[in-house]
Amino acid sequence: MSLESLQAENTDTIVALATPSGSGAIAVIRLSGPNALTIVNSVFKGKDLRQQASHTIHFGTIRDEGDKIIDEVLVSLFIAPHSYTKEHVVEISTHGSKYIIESIIKLFIRKGARAAKAGEFTLRAFLNGSMDLSQAEAVADVIASNSAASHQVAMQQMRGGFSNELKQLREQLIHFASMIELELDFSEEDVEFANRLQLRDLVLQINKVLHRLIVSFEQGNVLKNGVPVVIAGKPNVGKSTLLNALLNEERAIVSEIAGTTRDTIEDEINIQGITFRFIDTAGIRDTFDIIEAKGVERTRQKMLQARLIIYMVDPVQDAFDEVAIQVADIITLQIPFVLLINKKDLLTATQLEQYQPFNPIFISAKNEEGVEELKEELLNQVSLKDISVDDVLVTNIRHVEALQNTQASLDKVLNGIDNPITSDFLALDIRQALHHLGTITGQVSTDDLLDNIFSKFCIGK
Numbered sequence: 493m494s495l496e497s498l499q500a501e502n503t504d505t506i507v508a509l510a511t512p513s514g515s516g517a518i519a520v521i522r523l524s525g526p527n528a529l530t531i532v533n534s535v536f537k538g539k540d541l542r543q544q545a546s547h548t549i550h551f552g553t554i555r556d557e558g559d560k561i562i563d564e565v566l567v568s569l570f571i572a573p574h575s576y577t578k579e580h581v582v583e584i585s586t587h588g589s590k591y592i593i594e595s596i597i598k599l600f601i602r603k604g605a606r607a608a609k610a611g612e613f614t615l616r617a618f619l620n621g622s623m624d625l626s627q628a629e630a631v632a633d634v635i636a637s638n639s640a641a642s643h644q645v646a647m648q649q650m651r652g653g654f655s656n657e658l659k660q661l662r663e664q665l666i667h668f669a670s671m672i673e674l675e676l677d678f679s680e681e682d683v684e685f686a687n688r689l690q691l692r693d694l695v696l697q698i699n700k701v702l703h704r705l706i707v708s709f710e711q712g713n714v715l716k717n718g719v720p721v722v723i724a725g726k727p728n729v730g731k732s733t734l735l736n737a738l739l740n741e742e743r744a745i746v747s748e749i750a751g752t753t754r755d756t757i758e759d760e761i762n763i764q765g766i767t768f769r770f771i772d773t774a775g776i777r778d779t780f781d782i783i784e785a786k787g788v789e790r791t792r793q794k795m796l797q798a799r800l801i802i803y804m805v806d807p808v809q810d811a812f813d814e815v816a817i818q819v820a821d822i823i824t825l826q827i828p829f830v831l832l833i834n835k836k837d838l839l840t841a842t843q844l845e846q847y848q849p850f851n852p853i854f855i856s857a858k859n860e861e862g863v864e865e866l867k868e869e870l871l872n873q874v875s876l877k878d879i880s881v882d883d884v885l886v887t888n889i890r891h892v893e894a895l896q897n898t899q900a901s902l903d904k905v906l907n908g909i910d911n912p913i914t915s916d917f918l919a920l921d922i923r924q925a926l927h928h929l930g931t932i933t934g935q936v937s938t939d940d941l942l943d944n945i946f947s948k949f950c951i952g953k
């Protein structure tokens with residue numbers, strides 16, 4: 493469906509509960525659309541809402557057709573275009589009773605509103621140009637964010653993120669595409685409006701930006717979804733003890749915050765705002781045998797899913813040479829790892845000394861010693877500590893794919909410049925790149941292209 497037909501379709505007035513369903517102190521019901529004000533006004537006793545200024549709040553009652561009061565409410569007005577959706581938006585704060593919420597929403601529907609579909613307010617914000625597509629997507633990420641880091645990247649994207657940078661590069665590329673399109677009109681005269689060397693420079697410059705953004709996904713994804721970590725090691729080295737020490741501390745912190753449920757944390761810890769997810773922790777609790785062929789394979793598979801491995805050894809159980817073999821084995825996986833020598837309480841300082849060459853962290857999981865040092869090392873390993881608030885990171889797989897597709901099209905453009913192809917093929921490849929780039933922000937490339945041509949030249953055809 494085209495953007496235009498979507499815009500034409502979204503002209504009615506929608507209503508939905510904006511707060512979580514269920515009982516609460518307050519619930520907010522939101523309406524957006526041309527009739528939002530008149531619909532609410534028709535059931536509101538208080539002031540005439542149609543006479544009030546934008547961004548004002550009014551106390552009154554909502555009454556049904558029989559003049560029965562459903563609730564005392566506060567009504568917030570956002571007059572078009574000064575609202576999230578750029579349409580008239582009315583938000584009604586009611587008492588958070590399921591009965592009240594349902595009754596009021598049903599009343600609004602009887603008065604001409606339609607129940608909104610999932611994400612429809614934000615869809616309208618996008619269709620009406622309040623934000624681009626990637627910003628609209630970030631709204632969902634902001635709502636879903638559950639750590640300082642995921643919140644930070646989502647906010648950054650919602651506030652424009654890399655869209656502005658992409659938009660600028662895209663404009664420049666559109667300019668070249670227009671020029672080349674123009675050459676097609678004058679094909680018999682063999683003219684070249686688009687300087688190929690300048691185009692080449694621009695493509696290289698764009699590719700550099702694309703590359704940086706594509707690479708940033710690794711960090712962006714980690715910030716958004718957490719760092720997958722595996723705790724591995726032979727049975728009885730102390731893996732569950734460590735995991736419990738890490739998780740219990742986290743649960744203790746969270747359960748201190750009134751109203752939070754312990755269920756919300758699932759084998760995750762938060763270190764300085766970054767989430768570390770322990771994967772396959774059930775495997776640890778089952779205890780598997782690394783020596784058995786099947787056990788080795790399973791351990792390997794598990795470790796390969798991780799971005800970071802915590803490898804634990806028990807120097808009482810295994811002699812130094814045996815530990816050396818295990819460390820060598822881990823290195824072959826080529827995944828960053830932290831080596832933990834556990835049960836340090838059972839060894840003398842001299843005994844521990846010999847492990848120094850492996851650069852381990854000595855801990856006692858049972859006594860919870862060395863745990864802070866481990867956390868510090870986990871942060872170091874994922875090198876996320878130095879990410880600045882201003883860094884633009886890609887966190888959305890759809891965006892990465894679009895960036896990669898753009899890059900592939902631009903490589904064709906480069907190829908076409910270096911091994912000259914006809915203007916129409918070059919124009920086609922540039923259009924492809926523009927199309928992919930445009931899918932990120934939701935622009936329609938062909939319209940842009942035409943606008944650009946006509947705004948710059950009066951060809952008169």
Ligand code: GDP
Nearest residue numbers: 727728729730731732733779835856857858859
């Ligand atoms: P897993 O099989 O690797 O998960 O090992 P467990 O966590 O079940 O620990 C095996 C045994 O080692 C248990 O009896 C633990 O109490 C003990 N253990 C774990 N950490 C330490 C430690 O730091 N010092 C000592 N002395 N014992 C430990």
